[in-house]
Structures are given as structure tokens and as C-alpha cells.
Amino acid sequence: MTLCCTIVFLYAPIIVLVIFSFNDSRRNVTWHGFTFKYYEKALQNNNLIEAFFNSLSIAFFNTLFSLILGTLTALLLWRFRFSYKSVYEGIILIPIIIPEICIGIALLVFFKLCGWPNDLPWPLNLSKITCAHILFSFPFVAVIIRARLATFNLAQEEAALDLGANHKQIFKNILFPHLKSALVVSSLLAFTLSLDDFVITFFMSGPETTTVPLKIYSMVRFSVTPEVNAASTILLLITIALAAIAIWIQRSWVQEVEKP
Amino acid sequence: MNRSIVQLKGISKNYGTLEAIKEIDLDIFKGEFFSIIGPSGCGKTTLLRVLAGFEIPDSGSLYIENINMQNVPPNKRSINMVFQSYALFPHMNVLDNVAFGLRVDGVARDEQSRRVKSMLSLVKLSGLENRLPHQLSGGQLQRVALARALIKKPQVLLLDEPLSALDAKLRNEMRQELIRLQKNLGITFILITHDQQEALSMADRIAVMNDGAIQQVASPSDLYEFPSNKFVADFIGSINFIGCQLSEKDGDVFKVITRISKDAFTVEGNNSLRIGQDCWLGIRPEKINFEDADVVNPNHNKLSGVVKNITYFGQASMYHVEVTGEKTATINVMENHSKRSSGTTNEVGDSVVLCWSTDSTSLFTS
Numbered sequence: 001m002t003l004c005c006t007i008v009f010l011y012a013p014i015i016v017l018v019i020f021s022f023n024d025s026r027r028n029v030t031w032h033g034f035t036f037k038y039y040e041k042a043l044q045n046n047n048l049i050e051a052f053f054n055s056l057s058i059a060f061f062n063t064l065f066s067l068i069l070g071t072l073t074a075l076l077l078w079r080f081r082f083s084y085k086s087v088y089e090g091i092i093l094i095p096i097i098i099p100e101i102c103i104g105i106a107l108l109v110f111f112k113l114c115g116w117p118n119d120l121p122w123p124l125n126l127s128k129i130t131c132a133h134i135l136f137s138f139p140f141v142a143v144i145i146r147a148r149l150a151t152f153n154l155a156q157e158e159a160a161l162d163l164g165a166n167h168k169q170i171f172k173n174i175l176f177p178h179l180k181s182a183l184v185v186s187s188l189l190a191f192t193l194s195l196d197d198f199v200i201t202f203f204m205s206g207p208e209t210t211t212v213p214l215k216i217y218s219m220v221r222f223s224v225t226p227e228v229n230a231a232s233t234i235l236l237l238i239t240i241a242l243a244a245i246a247i248w249i250q251r252s253w254v255q256e257v258e259k260p
Numbered sequence: 261m262n263r264s265i266v267q268l269k270g271i272s273k274n275y276g277t278l279e280a281i282k283e284i285d286l287d288i289f290k291g292e293f294f295s296i297i298g299p300s301g302c303g304k305t306t307l308l309r310v311l312a313g314f315e316i317p318d319s320g321s322l323y324i325e326n327i328n329m330q331n332v333p334p335n336k337r338s339i340n341m342v343f344q345s346y347a348l349f350p351h352m353n354v355l356d357n358v359a360f361g362l363r364v365d366g367v368a369r370d371e372q373s374r375r376v377k378s379m380l381s382l383v384k385l386s387g388l389e390n391r392l393p394h395q396l397s398g399g400q401l402q403r404v405a406l407a408r409a410l411i412k413k414p415q416v417l418l419l420d421e422p423l424s425a426l427d428a429k430l431r432n433e434m435r436q437e438l439i440r441l442q443k444n445l446g447i448t449f450i451l452i453t454h455d456q457q458e459a460l461s462m463a464d465r466i467a468v469m470n471d472g473a474i475q476q477v478a479s480p481s482d483l484y485e486f487p488s489n490k491f492v493a494d495f496i497g498s499i500n501f502i503g504c505q506l507s508e509k510d511g512d513v514f515k516v517i518t519r520i521s522k523d524a525f526t527v528e529g530n531n532s533l534r535i536g537q538d539c540w541l542g543i544r545p546e547k548i549n550f551e552d553a554d555v556v557n558p559n560h561n562k563l564s565g566v567v568k569n570i571t572y573f574g575q576a577s578m579y580h581v582e583v584t585g586e587k588t589a590t591i592n593v594m595e596n597h598s599k600r601s602s603g604t605t606n607e608v609g610d611s612v613v614l615c616w617s618t619d620s621t622s623l624f625t626s
Contacts, residue, residue, distance in 0.1 A: 153345070153347060155343050155344075155345050155347035156347045156348075156349060156350075158312075158314055158334070158341075158343070158347065159341070159343055159347040159348075159349075159408075160349075160360070160364075161314075161333075161334045161335050162312060162334050162335070162339075162340055162341045162409075163335075163340065163360055163361035163364065163408065163409075163412065164335045164336075164361055164364050164365050164412065165335060165360070165364040166335060166364070169364050173349075173360070173364075174349060177349075177351040178351070
């Protein structure tokens, strides 16, 4: 019973959204029959396609840089002892809990203040949004990698050293394989976080640099047609697929190798 | 003359204020099966980590094959180690685990596979090349760890409590296996253990450690028969101690008087004790006989008491005898069942006279 209630409560709106993306009607309030028309329309909407490619580019660069920065941060916290380490550990996690609206406004002011140019060629025109996304993505990466590193058996490193491996070989052959699943999972997370972000992106975007969530929002302001539903459904599917892959990798790769 | 392969000269290591090992001098010979034993926290693991190069000693020097190891990192030492937890690489199969040491050294592919193959057959793991560590049993994991450490043909193999994770039957099997491997390969083995049975049954020589210092280095039988101090006597096997005072000294023959009941005993052996000095008389349970059981030499030491408890061990029984006059002392007597000539046995509550020959006891300083 509880199970049913929670599922209905959680997913009924989303299911309605998906169902009405197939609705054959201009006004999206009553059901008028099944059609793929609005998917075709959405896929032919050049502005939407452009926003989609912007989103993908931002997500790609965000993932790349968050992964590097987050992994280095995690390794730093894992390997070294330094004064005020716990303070530093707390500070890098703060972007996770600061309200997005605050980060958005802060970044808006910050970029204004340092005179970040607006009319850069692709992909540099997306740099403001990408930087903002890295800001809130890399702490997640750092947390995931750090948690994975905590399960690393240090005796393995000593064993490798004992067998003649140098530090580069140890990283490549021992540590990297241990982190592989966490790297994939955290990059998928960074990718979806970036793809879905609205609030912070809203403050960073310009007329040439809109993303899918922003584009859908602007479409809603004119009228809620099934095209909006169709675009949302596509975004939803991509997100769910990525999350599913992440969970699957977490489960199968990690558990297969490391039964107690 | 045995050639030293590992030499420690005045090695010390502190962790903060804790002295883990203090001024250790030790020579380990080429090709011997050496064991370091001691209670937990005695510094044996620290000593092993110093040998492997994971710990840098605060003072003293370590020589392996007459080369000072001061600035030699673990990956450049001709020493390999079998870790207590095995520390196998979980994402690599048996073959890759064993080949790892050769691979990082850039050994040619065909030589790699040839050596891995012969090593796997040596440790009886042929056919399991493609298994991952989590698909192996405890004994198999142990063998993989051994093969991985031995494949580089080290001068010295360090074994850190290698059998502690195995069940009793497997442990026995692996003991024989380790002895066989050591004799076949002629590699110096250094085994760390807290289990005296393990050390006594496998090692050529044993170092007993306590409190960061080496107490005695000797062969298993010397360690048991001629312990150099009270700690070693107590740690290896079981022993009874009686508090005494030295009263007379005539060459190698000593007379002692027990502190409470003032019984007099004669002890033969070497000692540097002074007359009037407090000492402990140590007697192994199996060296004591009941006076009525056998023909008794009049020169034997005698002590009377009452049997308080009997523990049956199958081939032998342990009698716990409360010594008359010495209320606090209980003497354990191990009696082999086949040893007894008459058919009588002692029961709980019987008054008995214990006796032992003068050369079967040792004296220790307090």
C-alpha cells in the first residue's frame, strides 16, 4: 500500500508528462488521440537542437574538468596529511549545500566584476556556464572518488612496491583499476548534473548560449504544447539512461571483483 | 661457516614515544629457514617492515648481501614478501598476479609465461590461471601469494603470519609445503609468527622477541631446552616457576632454597648468579615424575604436594599439584600414559611426591 502510494506520488506527474507528449492537440489539457507529431516537431526545431548541442558540449567539458579536478582533490585528501585538512575537506563540499540561486547570483556578479568577455567563438562562448557547472560538479566527483579510495587496501600498494613496481606502474596497474568504476560513475553523475541544471545556468546564459532546460522553460512561457512534453521526455530518457548505466556499473564491476 | 645474507646492526625504530624495536643486532644466514616469534606488539612486524623497506629505521644499519640498504627503496630490494592478508590484486587473475613482478621489470613475454608456468606448477596451482582471487579458497590464495613473491627469485622471502588465516588442517599442510619449497629453492625464508608451534616445527633458527628487543636466537631444541631467560622459557612451551634464592655455588652445581617453604634444590648448569640473589627455578612439566611411579634416584630434587586437578590430553595427562607449604604455587606435571610401569594412577586429592633430576631445570634471574 505504502509502496503504491509513494510510487504514484513520485511518478504520476512524470508519467502524465510522458503520456501527453503523444497527445494530438495544440492545447495540452485534454487527450485528443495518439501521435508522434510533436517529437518530429521538436527534433526539427533548430533552436532546440542548438540548445541540445550546447548542453552536450557543456556537459562534456564539465565532465572532463570535474573528473580531473575531483580526482586530484580526492587523491590529495586520501594520500597527504596537512594542517587544517578537515577544514579544507569541509570547504570543498560547501558548493553541494549552498543554494543554487546564491551560487548563480554570486557567479553573475563575479563574472561581471572580472570582465569575462561575452562574444567568444564556440566553444569558448560556453565557458562561463561550463565553469559554473564545474564548480558544483567536481565536489560530487571528489566525494565519490574519496569514498572509493577509502576502500583501497594499502597492502596492495605495498605488495606492488615490494614486487618492484614504481609509483607510475602502481597507479596504472593497481590504483586506477580500483578507481575505474568510481570514475565512470562520477563522470556520468557530473554529466547528468550539468545536463539538468537550470538555476545556475539561467544566470550564466546569453542569447547565443542557451541550454535544453532553459530552452524548454522559454517555450513554456509562450504556450504549453506537447512539443514541450516531447522535449522534456527526451531529456528525461537521457538522464534516466545515464543514471541506470551508472548504477549498473557500480553494481556489477565493483561486486564482481570484490567479494569479501 | 655460515654466510650472513641479512645483517642488522643496532636497528631502532620509534613511533612517537613508543620504541617499537630497540637496538637490534641480528645475522640471518644464507639459505636458512629463520623465524621471528613473539607476543603481539613485540615489534616483530616492525622488524619485518624494516627488512622489506616499508619502514626507515631511526638508527642502525641493515645490510643485505653486504650492501647497505639505507637508501634502497622497497622496489629495488632483492627481497619479496608474503603479506598477512595476501594483498593479491583483486582485479587480476592468478596468472597476472603471479606475473606482476616480472611484468613491471620488463621481462620478455615468452620468458614471463615460461616462469609463471613453472612457478604455478611448483605451488600446485596449474589449471587455475584464469581464476580471479575471489574465486579461490584460502589455501589457494595463500599459494598465489607465495608464487607471486617467489617468481622474482628473491634472495630472501619474508612471510608475515602467512598461515594465520587458514584452518588447522590446511595450516599443517601448508607448513610441510613451505618447508618443501624452502629446501627446493634454497631461498632464505624469514617467517614472522606468534605461533610457537609454527616456528618450532618449521624453522632452522628462531629469534624470540619481546618488548622491541631480541631475547634469544637459537635452534628450536636449544630454545626449548636451554632458554636464556624467564621470558623465553615461559613463551616457548609451558613451564613451572618457583621463586628461590641462591644459597651455594660449586662450579656448575648450584643450591637454591625456595622463598616460602625453604625447600632446598640442586641445579646443574651454567649461570652467572651470585649467592644470595633472588632467582626463579624453571621446570618443564614433562621433566617431573611422581616418586611412586618409578625408581627414584636419591640425588633427585623432591617436592611434596596434593593433586588438585587433572586435565586429560589423550596421550598424556596434565596434573595440577598444589605444593605443600607453598599455598600459592601450583606445579603442572605432564605424565605420558605409556611411561608408567606400575598400573596405579594418581587421583584428585592424592598426596604425591614430585621429583626431577638436577640437570633438567634452569635458573633465571628475576
